[in-house]
Amino acid sequence: MNITPLLNLLSRWILFIAVAYKASKTHEKSWVLLGTAFFIDGLNVESYIWAPLGVHVVKGAYDVASKISNFAIAILLIWGALHLKYKKSDFRHVVVMAVFAVTAYLWLFLLAVNAFGGDHFTLKSSFPSLALGGSLVYLGIILRDYAISKHHVEELFPWGLMLLGVLELTYPFTRQVEWYSTMAFFAAAIFRLIAALGALKFVFYPIGGPGSTRVIDIKSGAYLFPDREYARERLGNLMTEPTLVMVTREDPSVLKARLHPDALVFWVTRAREGLINERPTVYAVSPTNIGILVDLIAKAVNRGYRVLCVDAFEYLTVENGFDVAFKFLTTVKDLLMAHGGSVVLMVDPRSMDPRQEKLLEREFKRD
Structure with missing residues (x-):
């Protein structure tokens, strides 16, 4: 039995649950945006996850549907990371996100009208994978610099995301190499699981106990x-x-x-x-x-x-x-x-x- 699809799906939902819990406790826009991104990622249209589980995307819709989720996740991850760093969205951030959203829509339009031709997988996947991979790397960097402790288990959260982002950047060039893509899918599951474990530690167990007993006698x-x-x-x-x-x-x-x-x-x-x-x-x-x-x-x-x-x-x-x-x-x-x-x-x-x-x-x- 191939456990890679199940492991990948499980790690996605663990990430969503951890971040959603963080959002519910902090009521901060950054974690709401990130939680939404991880929810979409949990339902991402990827045939290698859903096909072994008996779920099949309608023929002809996969090329466009899979790229919609890539762009949606990328926009939400970048937006959430900006709120983590700056606590708000400035005008320049909104302009950049608007330009990115328009560019993503134009790319989806070109895919829908088959402007790239029938068999140009690398070209079709290049911009969506760049957007998703780059956003994961950027979020990982922001988490390390502004939210996550270093040299602790919770640092697995940003590192798992960054490794996943780097792997995603190679997707357009390696997906059709069968022996490599099998290993890459398994590596993606492992990186997501690493990120999920770090997220759980960061959200639910952020504090250790004191290593010493009390030295001052204060009446309760x-x-x-x-x-x-x-x-x-x-x-x-x-x-x-x-x-x-x-x-x-x-x-x-x-x-x-x-x-x-x-x-x-x-x-x-x-x-x-x-x-x-x-x-x-x-x-x-x-x-x-x-x-x-x-x-x-x-x-x-x-x-x-x-x-x-x-x-x-x-x-x-x-x-x-x-x-x-x-x-x-x-x-x-x-x-x-x-x-x-x-x-x-x-x-x-x-x-x-x-x-x-x-x-x-x-x-x-x-x-």
């Missing part, structure tokens, strides 16, 4: 302090705690030198996304991604982190409103308390109105 509870120095006087140097999780606005390049190597930092910023330092682990998280920030903290707690320090509450309030930011605090506080942990909130009372200050004092003990 929720504490409120006006600043970090006052908290240090009362609780000790939290920076030396290996089970520490920080939600902060402080520059991580300055902060990391003072932290225990096992500490975990969520740097709240719009400038970056993903892992930016390994020891201590520093993740950049958008301030509006409250849902995914809660999920990341929950995963950290499940892996043994027990002290949460939040000194970015004012910024979260500005970006989301007090009610959303306060709900975030109560959610993570309940999570830590349920595991015998501690939450240390540092907020300047002058930044809060009397009602907000009373709500904070009701949940957190002012020391």
Whole structure:
């Protein structure tokens, strides 16, 4: 039994599920676009996948139908990668994508009217394969630079996509070489599976556990302090705690030198996304991604982190409103308390109105 078609189909749907889950948690346009691309890829019109499974494309439609999916996937991958990098689409990006879409349509029109002749497979496939292969390589590069941690299992995600893209670029020239194309189809399945495994790790298991036990004896509870120095006087140097999780606005390049190597930092910023330092682990998280920030903290707690320090509450309030930011605090506080942990909130009372200050004092003990 030839498992290559099944492996290829399975890896495509794993990629879609992982990216779709990421999109559902972040609500970011980039992951929605990428998820849509991988959904189309899961239903891609490729005879070597569907024919062994008993699904056959109508004769005469294959040449055009298979290229439509190539162009659609390429446009969505490039568009999604641009949003990963720039967090938006600028005018120049829209112009480039519009030119590309028109060119793709003209190519499909030429295929439909048989302008390339009957047997010019390499010519017919050249531009669609260039578009799809180039978009996969570009997305892989953007993922490595802006979203994926390096030297970890999740780096298989971009590398698998880049290898798949390079293989796709050779498709017009090697597809009709029977002995090579068989190996190429199997290699494509392996590269997709590599990307799928990396995507699963990136989306569902982004955080490891602390390698050391607690060194600071803090009674389980929720504490409120006006600043970090006052908290240090009362609780000790939290920076030396290996089970520490920080939600902060402080520059991580300055902060990391003072932290225990096992500490975990969520740097709240719009400038970056993903892992930016390994020891201590520093993740950049958008301030509006409250849902995914809660999920990341929950995963950290499940892996043994027990002290949460939040000194970015004012910024979260500005970006989301007090009610959303306060709900975030109560959610993570309940999570830590349920595991015998501690939450240390540092907020300047002058930044809060009397009602907000009373709500904070009701949940957190002012020391």
